[in-house]
Amino acid sequence: MQGPTRIAYGSGRRAPIALIGATAAVALMYAATPWLITPIAERYGVSEGAVGAVSVAQVGAFAVANFALPRLLAPSGRILRIAALSLVGLNLLSTVPSIFGVLVILRLTAGFAAGTMTWLAWTNAMKKRTSMAAIASTGPITTLIAAPILAYVAGHGDRAVYLVMALATIPGVAFGARISGERRRKGVVSRSRSNRVLLAALAGSTLFGSALFINEAIVARDIHGIPEFAASLAFSLNAAGGLRGARLSSRHRRPGWWLASIGPAAVITVFGPPALFFVGMAWWGFAFWMGIPGVLQMLSDRSLSPSERAGDAQGLMAVGRALGPILGGAFVDLGSLTGLAVIAGVGLVGSGATVIGVQEGREALPPTDPRTA
Numbered sequence: 001m002q003g004p005t006r007i008a009y010g011s012g013r014r015a016p017i018a019l020i021g022a023t024a025a026v027a028l029m030y031a032a033t034p035w036l037i038t039p040i041a042e043r044y045g046v047s048e049g050a051v052g053a054v055s056v057a058q059v060g061a062f063a064v065a066n067f068a069l070p071r072l073l074a075p076s077g078r079i080l081r082i083a084a085l086s087l088v089g090l091n092l093l094s095t096v097p098s099i100f101g102v103l104v105i106l107r108l109t110a111g112f113a114a115g116t117m118t119w120l121a122w123t124n125a126m127k128k129r130t131s132m133a134a135i136a137s138t139g140p141i142t143t144l145i146a147a148p149i150l151a152y153v154a155g156h157g158d159r160a161v162y163l164v165m166a167l168a169t170i171p172g173v174a175f176g177a178r179i180s181g182e183r184r185r186k187g188v189v190s191r192s193r194s195n196r197v198l199l200a201a202l203a204g205s206t207l208f209g210s211a212l213f214i215n216e217a218i219v220a221r222d223i224h225g226i227p228e229f230a231a232s233l234a235f236s237l238n239a240a241g242g243l244r245g246a247r248l249s250s251r252h253r254r255p256g257w258w259l260a261s262i263g264p265a266a267v268i269t270v271f272g273p274p275a276l277f278f279v280g281m282a283w284w285g286f287a288f289w290m291g292i293p294g295v296l297q298m299l300s301d302r303s304l305s306p307s308e309r310a311g312d313a314q315g316l317m318a319v320g321r322a323l324g325p326i327l328g329g330a331f332v333d334l335g336s337l338t339g340l341a342v343i344a345g346v347g348l349v350g351s352g353a354t355v356i357g358v359q360e361g362r363e364a365l366p367p368t369d370p371r372t373a
Contacts, residue, residue, distance in 0.1 A: 018077070019124055020138050021171030022084055022117040027139035028168045029058070029114055030321075031146050032161050034217040034235070035154035043158060044100040048218065052329030055214060057104045058111035059322035065115025066315030075123050083116035084172030091166035095159040117172060118314050122296075136249070136293050140242030140285060147239060151232030194358045195302050198295055201354040203316040205259055208347030209288070210324030211331075212266050212340055216281065219337055224274040234281040241286030248290060255294025256359055258287045260352025263345040270341035295355055 033055055041048045073079060090110040097103050125135040153160045212219075220231035249255075262284050269280035299313055331340035 016124070016175070018080060018084075018172055018175040019121045020134060021169075021175060022080060023121045023135050023138040024142045025084070025087065025165070025169040025172055026114045026118050027142040028146055028150075028165055029110070030139075031143040031235070031239075032150050032154075032165060033214050035150045035232075036158050036161055037214070037217070039154050039158040039161070040100075040103070044103070046100055047333055049329035049333035052214075052325035053104050054107050055210075055325040056322050057108035058114075059318050059325075061108045061111035062115035062118070063315045063318035063322060065112045066119050066318060067312065069116060069119050070123070070312075075120050080117060080120045081173055083113045083120075084169055087113040087117070088166050088169045088173060091162045091169060094162040115314070115318065122314055136289060137243055137246040140239045140246055140289060143239035144236050144243060145239075147235035148229065148232040151228050151235075155228070195299055197354060197358050198299055198302075199312055199316045201256075201259075201351045201358075202292075202295060202313055203320040204347060204351035204354070205262075205288075205291075206317045206320030207324045207327070208320075208344045208351065209262065209266070209284075210321045211328035211347075212269075212344040213284075214325055215328050215332055215337065215340070216269060218332060219270055220277060223270060223337060224277055226274055226277065234278045237278055237282040238285035241282040241284070242289040243285075245286040245289030245291075246293065249293040253294065254356075254359070255291040255298070256352045256355030256357075258291035258352070259295070259355055260349050261287045262291075262352070263347075263349035266348055267341050267345040270337055291352070291355070298355075298359065 036054070037048050037051045040046075040051045040054060087110055090106055090113060094103060094106050094110070097106065121135050150161060150164070153164055216234070217228070217231055220226040220234065221228070226234075245258075265280040265283040265287065267280075268276045269284075272280065296313055327343070328340055331337065331343075
C-alpha cells in the first residue's frame with residue numbers, strides 16, 4: 001500500500017516511510033469496516049446492526065489512545081514499532097475466535113494500537129506542512145487501491161480480511177522512523193475557545209458521517225441493487241476524490257464549506273438513483289479531505305505549539321467514529337436507511353456550519369494568538 005504514496009510524494013523528505021506505512025495500515029483497517037459487516041454477522045450468527053459493536057470497540061480504544069498517550073508519553077520511533085508489531089499480532093489473532101465477544105475484545109485492543117500509530121503520524125505531520133500532505137493523502141490512496149481488493153477478499157470471510165490487514169501492517173514494523181517530541185505538560189495548553197468548538201465540529205462530522213458511511217455497502221445492496229464489486233468501485237471513487245481533495249486542500253481556506261457540502265452528498269447516496277450513489281460517494285471523499293486538513297491547520301494556528309491538539313483532534317474524530325456505528329446500527333436494525341440518511345445529512349451540514357462560524361466570526365482576530373482566538 002505504501003508504493004503509490006511514495007511515488008506521489010517522493011522520498012522520506014515528506015514523511016518517514018514507517019509513518020506512511022503505519023497510516024496506510026490504519027486506513028486499511030477503516031476501509032475494511034463496511035466489507036466486514038456481513039461476513040462477521042454470518043460467521044457469529046449476529047445481526048448486521050450488532051456487528052457495529054466491533055467498530056465501536058475498535059474506534060473507542062483508538063480515541064482513548066489519542067487522548068491519553070500525548071499526556072503520558074513522549075513520541076518516539078520505538079513506540080511506533082511496538083504498536084505496529086502489536087497490531088500485526090492482533091490482526092492475526094482476530095482470525096481465531098469462535099465467540100463474538102472475544103473478537104470484540106481483540107478489536108478493542110487493535111484499536112488502541114492503531115490509535116497509537118495515528119497519534120505518532122499526525123504529531124509528526126502537524127509540525128510540517130509537507131508531511132501533513134503526505135500523511136493526509138495516504139488514507140485516500142490506500143482506500144482507492146484496497147476497496148475492490150477488500151470486497152473480493154471479504155467474499156472468503158472475515159478471517160481472510162484480517163490476514164490482509166496483518167500483512168499490510170508489516171512495513172510499520174520493518175522500517176524505523178525518527179520521531180521526537182515532548183510529553184504534553186499538564187495545564188500547558190492553549191485556552192482558545194475556538195479550538196474547543198472546532199474539536200466538537202470534527203467529532204460531529206465523523207459521528208454523523210460514519211453512521212451512514214460504514215453502511216453504504218448495505219445501501220448499495222438493499223436500496224440500489226448494486227452488485228458487491230460495483231459497490232466497491234464507489235468506495236474507490238470516494239478514495240480517489242479524497243486523494244484529489246488532500247492534494248488541493250492547502251490552496252483553499254474555507255474548510256467549513258467543504259465539510260458542510262458532505263451532507264447533501266450523503267443524502268443523495270440513499271435517495272438518488274444508482275448513478276448518484278457513485279457521484280455522492282466521490283464528492284464525499286473529495287469534500288472531506290478538502291476540509292479536514294484545513295480544520296487541523298486552524299487548530300494548529302490557535303495552539304501554543306503546532307502539534308498540541310494532534311492527539312485531541314484524532315481522539316475526538318475517533319469518538320465520532322465510535323458513536324456513529326451505534327447510531328447507524330440502530331437505524332439498520334429498524335430497516336430505516338432513509339431515516340439514517342436524513343439524520344446524517346443534517347448532522348454533517350451542522351458540523352460544517354460550526355467550522356464556518358468559527359472562521360468567519362474570528363477572522364478579524366490574529367489566528368496565531370491563542371489568547372484571543
